[in-house]
Amino acid sequence: MRLGAQVSVSGGLTNAFVNAQEIGADTLMFYTKSNRRWQAKPISEKDAQAFKETAAEYAATIYPNVVHANYLMNLGSPEEDKWEKSYHSLVDEINRVAQVGLKLMVMHPGSHMKTGEETGLAKIAQGIRRALAETADSAPEVVICLETMAGQGTNLGYKFEHLAYLIEHIEGGPRVGVCFDTCHVFTAGYDIRTQEAYDATMAEFDRVIGLDHIKCFHFNDSKYDLGTRRDRHEHIGKGFIGSEGFACFVNDPRWADHPAHLETPKTEEDDEGNKTEMDPVNLATLRELIK
Ligand SMILES: [Zn+2]
Structure with missing residues (x-):
């Protein structure tokens, strides 16, 4: 499996690669826009070109x-x-990815x-469908x-059936897939703590959605237990999912070429105030689980 993390692009998009290399990641994930503001500066042609060139330099190691x-x-x-703001934001996000x-x-x-x-669900399907047509x-x-979501508040996507409905009604064909978030799936009520539970959850995913829809993973352990519908990420092996669960994912040959990204806390501080960068620690934990 290709293991990485969500990385910062502060100071420029190409910093994603610098930051990913620093933590020893095989793949990276980033936000091209702030989550706090609707408006985002367009990506200049120069910055897009620089990103593509940097991606090409790292093409053999970070992908x-x-x-x-x-x-x-x-x-x-x-x-x-x-809804309108969301729709225009989505079209813009899709175009930025292509850019x-x-x-x-x-x-x-x-x-x-x-x-x-x-x-x-009907409104979401309609919006994404239109955005795919527009792009x-x-x-x-x-x-x-x-x-896949945990189901906090009125969030949709915490049942595999929700995603199956969306995929069917978006009618996007190969332009629609799924990102499997371990913490969210678990607190939504699907057990993945043991090989037996993992196999059953994957069989259920396959029955309802189809495993070929999975394009990437978010690897997060959970601060809350099975079925709590809470979304709080914990370091790998330190939460309610535990190491045995993650071992099932990293040793599943079906995901050998799939990217998985950590969205776990970036640093930990001890009693003396010494900070530890945690992405390398979590990546090491995952790699140790590979048999
Ligand atoms: Zn997410």
């Missing part, structure tokens, strides 16, 4: 790379202006905001990876 879309977007929103020469873009499906799951010429190779 395949993934963009995570901002999560202010909510195509499940019943508010017209919020930097990447293919995989992870997005959170959205929330129904108490309008009901069916209503929310058919500008970003034909970009694949939207719908992320």
Whole structure:
């Protein structure tokens, strides 16, 4: 498996590679926009070119790379202006991924905001479908990876059936896939702690969605237990999922070429205030699990 992490691009998009190399990652994921603001400066042609050149330099060591879309977007929103903003933001995100020469873009499906799951899912499917049509010429190779969610609040995507519904109604063919987040799937109620539980969850995923839809993973352990529908990430092996669960993923030959990214806390501080960079520690933990 290709193991990496979400990395910072502060100071410039090409810093993603510098930061990924520093932690010993085989693959990276980053945000091209802030999650705190709707507006983002367009990526200049010069910056896009620099990113592509840097990606080519690292082509043998850091790949395949993934963009995570901002999560202010909510195509499940019943508010017209919020929906419109979300829609335009999504089209922009898809085009930005194509602009930097990447293919995989992870997005959170959205929330129904108490309008009901069916209503929310229908609105989301309609929005993504339209966004894919609008970017058919500008970003034909970009694949939207719908992320499995924990189900906090009115978030959708915590049942495999939600994602199956979206994939069916978006009708995007190869332009729609899934990002499998271990923490979210687990707190949503699907056990992955043992080989037996993992096999059953994967069989269920295959039955409802189809395993070939999985394009990438988020590797996070969980601060909360099975079925709590809470989304709090813990270091690998230190949470409720545990090492045995992650061993199932990294040793599954079906995922040999798939990228998996950590979204676990970046640093830990001891009692004396000494900080430890945790991405290298979590990557080492995962690599030790490979048999
Ligand atoms: Zn995410």
